[in-house]
Amino acid sequence: MKENILIVEDEFIVANDLKIKLTKAGYQVCGIAASVKEAEQLIDKHKPGWVLLDIFLLNDSKGTDLAPILISKNIGFIYISANTNQSVLEAAKATQPYGFLVKPFREKDLLIMLEIALQKHQLNLQMQQQREQIFRMQLEGLAHISGSMTEKISKLPAMTQSFVPFDLLRIILPVRKEIDHIGFARTGYEEYQTYVKNELAAICGTGNNDWNSNKSILLELESGTISNSINYRKLLLDDICEKRLSTQFRLASRIAVKFRLKNGDPFTLAFYSKNEDLYTEAHLGLLRRSSVALESMMEQLLNERPVSAVERRDAALRKTSGSKPGAEESKFDGILGKSRSLLAVLDQIDMVATSPTSVLITGESGTGKERVAQCIHKLSPRAKNPLVIVNCAALPANLIESELFGHEKGAFTGAVDRRVGKFEQANGGTIFLDEIGELPLDAQVKLLRVLQEMEFERVGSNKSIKVDVRVIAATNRTLEKEVAENRFRLDLYYRLNVFPIFIPPLRERKEDIGILAKGFVEKFALKTGRPVTGISAAAITQLKNYNWPGNIRELEHFIERQVLIKTEGVIEQISLPQSQPLASAENDTANNKTSLKTMEEMEADYIVHVLKSCQGRIGGPGGAAEILGMPPSTLHSRIKKLGIKREFSAD
Incomplete structure (x- = not known):
């Protein structure tokens, strides 16, 4: 018999249907509760291992009120609700559930989510026990x-x-x-x-x-x-x-x-x-x-x-606690800044690096997702083994399987030699699947099997190859939305989303702009041999008043150009692009009729802006791909996906 589950749902028909599905799948259902109070009584009596939890219950009680009790008892829970109101979703997400199912849902989705949630909960418990042991050992040694x-x-x-x-x-x-x-x-x-x-x-x-x-x-x-x-x-x-x-x-x-x-x-x-x-x-x-x-x-x-x-x-x-000045720069491989949101990211990196847990890094383009992945690998026990980086957006659709898993000689036309795939190259180390949201659905199915079993066959072979690989994935897409619109598999999403890390956009950590700008000036002055000694407070203020739709990548390329333009001394003034100014609260009020854009629209606008500045040239030195910090093939893919019209000549 599988896990003992309590259903907390005030609609009897829905609850009974859930019970039938779970029992059929081999789970034991210890009871059905219609309110938080009734659920607490059943929890004390039956001690379930898991709870399926509706948000709005009888007597005006809410499932989110039961969540702290479940957490304190190490009971895993998944929300099931017909309400997808943003405030409700945010309140539910804050309680850190193992999943969220929106009614009506397929039986397959329920069982997949439960299976993945059970594994995730077990991993979390193991990680918690290991971390607590480390904490106590550190206290004893202090x-x-x-x-x-x-x-x-x-x-x-x-x-x-x-x-x-x-x-x-x-x-x-x-x-x-x-x-x-x-x-x-x-x-x-x-x-x-x-x-x-x-x-x-x-x-x-x-x-x-x-x-x-x-x-x-x-x-x-x-x-x-x-x-x-x-x-x-x-x-x-x-x-x-x-x-x-x-x-x-x-x-x-x-x-x-x-x-x-x-x-x-x-x-x-x-x-x-x-x-x-x-x-x-x-x-x-x-x-x-x-x-x-x-x-x-x-x-x-x-x-x-x-x-x-x-x-x-x-x-x-003293302003230190056991660290030397610049320790974070060396430990975190050049991730610069002291904003509260960035410190939260560094804490998460430190927390997850030593475990084998899968990590999903999310955030806009240019926020430094690959840098975070590199830091996680560097701080992990796998640091001496390979970190293999795969840009999923740049993989040709007909060669994805060969790139990831390899192929045998003669497996298809053009396969003149045996090829070792990315997963095999990463054996013993880490594979970083960048832009995972760009993978087509058929490739997602094949990837899921590898993540589940850690084995695969090369194209043209029936021999299974076992690997030991830690998986880190990244995307600038909202995968929950992609799942809802059937562009991303639910089971793959939950398999990847074991430990999520969100990288905030640069406009939400403005206090870091000065630190980043000074670091980039020093870096490029040394790289180019230019006698540029710094950047003025006035110039940094100018940088803070810009929205940076391209995030840190855009700032880095911009500072590099400023260092090249400046012959010597301190950068005093900066000529910023006129588009995307950082709007203040007063400006927002004054211009409340201005329509807000989605992240994809902002990304498309910025790509168009860069393309126009390069006269439509994508590849080569000074091309749009170089400025945006991505391979030309990836940029072509983004242009197609975002529906950008090519109204100017390009290479």
Whole structure:
């Protein structure tokens, strides 16, 4: 008998139909619930391994309210709903389900999604157990490194960040200790501003009485609390310190957990985030399960020698947590920036790199998806083995199978030699399937089998070849939309989408433009031998006021041209294209009649803009393909797919 499943659905006919389909497929259905309350009772009674969960239930209850309970109990769940309203989908997605089926759906889709979700859940549990073990081992080792208590404890933020993300971490210690409060504000990857004793209170303009009262409240927690969104805002109404901290660091959520030393004294870890819905029962569970290691670590650290006034001053001024300046640049292979959205991507890379999990990287063209894939491979145990990059958009339709899986001599006309395919080349390493959304459906079927079985036959052979390959895929398309419009297979989507990473467009991380521009100026000045020494603040402001539809790739090519144009010194002024200016909120209000464009329309506009600037020339030096950073064959494919009219001469 397969997995034990609970159906939470208020329409009896739909629920009963689901039960019949699941039972026929060999699953055990332990019950049907029509409301959250009824579901909780059945969960306690039958302890299901999985839940099929409708969103709108009886008594105005919602399936999204049951999700945190399921997460805390490590029960996997899939949403089934007839409502595809955007706000509903966003609320459901925030609870991190293993899938979402829109009614009516085919029996085949249900069973495929369940099969993939079960595998994904099992992988996640294994990954969680491995990560928790690593976390506890790191905590145990922290007390044994050299240095003062403050120096040792300053390594805790970087150690914790990928397990419990935060923008501000407060450690509230017993009041009888030399230092009873240490705070860490995140400023970059593994970079933190350290605050000791009442320094954080001074920055926020909080009086000693209010500060001490806030610390007492945190030390008197019953166990652990999660305060997201509205609950966090309510918390601010009754605590002036929390309100000042929220204002100073733009915080929107908090998770706080109390621990105890051997003598019974409490200490509390309080994690804050700018994301209002970040913290979940999973984070709380991790901290609770790690309580022994955390308490032991703190016990040893607090028994260290007292910290001198000089050490406290140095700790307060230090903006590092165990990393050297530029460490993120070397670790992440030239990914530059310190914006909150980019730091979230770096955390995800760090989290998934050491596992064998499949990764799906999404984002607009030019955001750096291939760079992220390279970093994941570099940081993985497979780093010494090949990283094979496949541009799916550039594969000729009649040669896709041969390119991916290879062929034998004489397999078809023109096959004069045996060819080793991309999967075989990547054996022991990683294969990066770029532009996976461009694969035709028949090729998707063949790819799916390889992902499932990790074996294939070369074209013209009946001998199976087993491979050990880690799969990373990328696309600038919205695959959920492609699935809905029958252009992408649902089963392949869920097979790839085990660990999704979204790369934000450059216009959503404007604070990184200056860092990127300076990095590109240095890179191309060195490459070209031009004595260009930098870029002015005024020029960077100009760059920030442009929309960058081509994202980082466009910025990089633009800076390269500026370095070539500038003979020496600092780039002071920049002549930007007139199209695609970055609209401010005021401009949006003033021009509210302007129609918004889809991402594909914006992409098409930008390709046309580049083609016109190149007089329609696609290939060769200075051609549109070079400027756009893609092979000419890929650009031809994009032009055809986007329906761009060739109204100018091209090569």
